[in-house]
Amino acid sequence: MNDRLTALKLFVRAGRVGNFSIAGRELGLSQPSASRLIAALEGDVGTALFRRTTRAVTLTEAGATYLMRIDAILAALDEADHEARGTGELRGALRIGTSSSFVLREIIPRLPRFMIEHPALRIELLSNDRYQDLVTEGIDVAFRFGPLPDSSATARKLMDVQRVLTAAPSYLDARGTPTMPSDLAHHSVIIGPAHLSPTFSFRKDGRIASVRVDSHLTVTITEGAIAGAVAGLGIAASSLNSVRTELESGALVRVLPDWDFGSMEINALFVNGKAIKPAARAFTDFLLGELRA
Amino acid sequence: MPLKDQLDALRTEDYANAPPDVTLARQRAVDDLIASGLAERAVHAGRLAPAFRLRDGNGVVMSSHEWLAAGPMVLVFYRGHWCPYCNADLRAIESAADDIRSLGASVFAVSQQTPCESRETVRLNGLTFPSLVDRGGKLAYAFGLRWKVSAELRALQEACGTDLSILNGEPSWTLTMPARYVVAPDGMVEYTDISIDYTRRCDPADLLPVLRHLSARSNH
Structure with missing residues (x-):
């Protein structure tokens, strides 16, 4: 019984990632074991669920339909176990x-x-x-x-977070502290995933001001952009949450705090x-x- | 007096003198503009400025292409000399015009007014820069600044004697959101300040840091 359940879980993962070896690894199975289990499952079900080529593994039409059904069944099983447990404890x-x-x-x-x-x-x-x-x-x-x-995902909004600009005190001492958006023209901004373009827009008093800023540093992770700002390399854009610790310690200060830099969900x-x-x-x-x- | 203070004084005067329904209608128009998100969709910094070939009040053709070849450009979109906030705004720009030009930039005002009204605006405010005729607001539209006046607001303006179909020489009853643009010689917008609330304008001094930066960049 457990074998069949494992085979079904394996089938769902393999169907999603298109690879027996990766799916097997997620369940602690070797590639040969994974292949064997799938073959046995196909035997039990009585039809080919996968089309195997030299390059990849794809679902047959029967396999795709079977996947949707089994996915729902496994989810229901998970819910049933959880409910039966009654303690709210998750496994x-x-x-x-x-x-x-x-x-x-x-x-x-x-x-x-x-x-x-x-x-x-x-x-x-x-x-x-x-x-x-x-x-x-x-x-x-x-x-x-x-x-x-x-719209490929179902979303549940948790909250809105304020977007802010921050820089290290050392950077501001060296380059001056901007007092209005146009001052940013003289500054250097660190581009990170939180803000991909070198244009900043602000709202204040019924106006929208936007300015193009030069950038000498781009980082592909937000933590990198924040670390860059702490190191005095420029001004970083991020959510307020992302720099709360640094603002509290004084490693970073807000730039143009009176201007609304927007928010994100x-x-x-x-x-x-x-x-x-x-x-x-x-x-x-x-x-x-x-x-x- | 700084522009902000002048505008604040005008606003206070307006609230005191205008009938409540007029004030409400004007506020509603601003709220509608904010709700429409038009300003968010307008041309902002980092985009290429739409090019133009427009005539000033005297019929002289000005082309953005020609003027950008000589240096950056400051474009000031406004509504009309019938709007006291616009007059205060333009006079403030005039005060800063020498500073702007000393940094190598040209200055142009743009409105939907007829050539006659454009000339009157220049005369009234003692402007040393041209006011270009953007008939029908085609350039304003290209910049994403043009909006249609609601029936309610139109009725009020007509009652006040501000007939846009006469002042602008065409019946669309559209208006331009006041805005300033700093355009670099390569046509890129470096800075914008768009007034969704027409009673609020950025101080012309705010333009100078950007112009200084452009000037320094071109000297390298």
Whole structure:
């Protein structure tokens, strides 16, 4: 029985990532074992679920339909186990996707409180400042900032966070402190994922002012842009949350605090058309409670 | 008196003198503009400025292409000399015009007014820079600044004697959001300040840091 359940879980992952070896590894299986299990499953079901080529493994038409059904069944099984347990205790694995800043500053520091309640739950944090494909990466819930790239995910808005500009006191001493947006023309901005263009827009008193700023440094992770600002390399744009620690310690100060630099949404994203895992729902509720506190 | 103080004084006077329904209608128009998100979609810094070939009030053709070849350009979009805030704004620009020109930049005002009204604006405010005729607001539209006056606001303006169809010489009843643009010689917009609330304008001194930066850049 457990063999069949493992085979089904393996089938769903292999169907999503298009690779037996990767799917097998996630379940602690070697590639040969994974291939064997899938072949046995196809034997039991009575039809080919995968088309195997030299380069990849793809689902047959029957396999694609079977995947949708099995996915729903496994999710229902997960829910049933959770409900039967009745304690609210979570088990299994929870794969969380998010950005570098958010994982380091908001999620990890709060994990001890969550994990102590659910000792049987295994958490995997997938940190990436670029686009994450929830489906192929098997992400149960992703926490992302900013506008949603498309409607391929179901989103639950957690909150709005203020966007800010910050710089090190040493940088401002050397280059001067901007008092209005146009002063930024003389400055250097660090481009990071939180703000990809060298143009900054501000709102104040019924006006919108925008200015083009020079940049001598680009970093692909937000934490890198913040570290660059702390090192005195320029002005960084980020969410207020991302620099709270540095603002409190004085390593960074706000630039143009009187001007509204906008805000961005934090959204919890779930795969479209798929039931939300109890663990994903529970963690999202937990995080929301923590962030709003 | 700094521009901000002048505008604040005008606003206070307006609230005191205008009938409440007029004040409300004007506020509603500003709120609608904010809600429409038009200013967010306008041309901002980092984009190429739409090129233009427009005549001033005397019929002389000015082309952005020619003038940018000589240096950066300051473009001041305004509504009309019938708007006291615009007059204060233009006079403030005039005060800063020498500073702007000493940094190698040209200055142009642009409105939807007829040539006659454009000339009157220059005369009234003692401007040493041209006011270009943007008939129908085509250039304003290209910059994303043009909006249509609501029926309510139109009725009020007509009652006040501000008939835009006469002042602008065409019946569209559209207006331009006041805005300033600093355009670099390569055509790139370096700085903008768009007034969604027409009673608020940025101080012309705010333009100088950008112009200084451009001037320093061109000297390298």
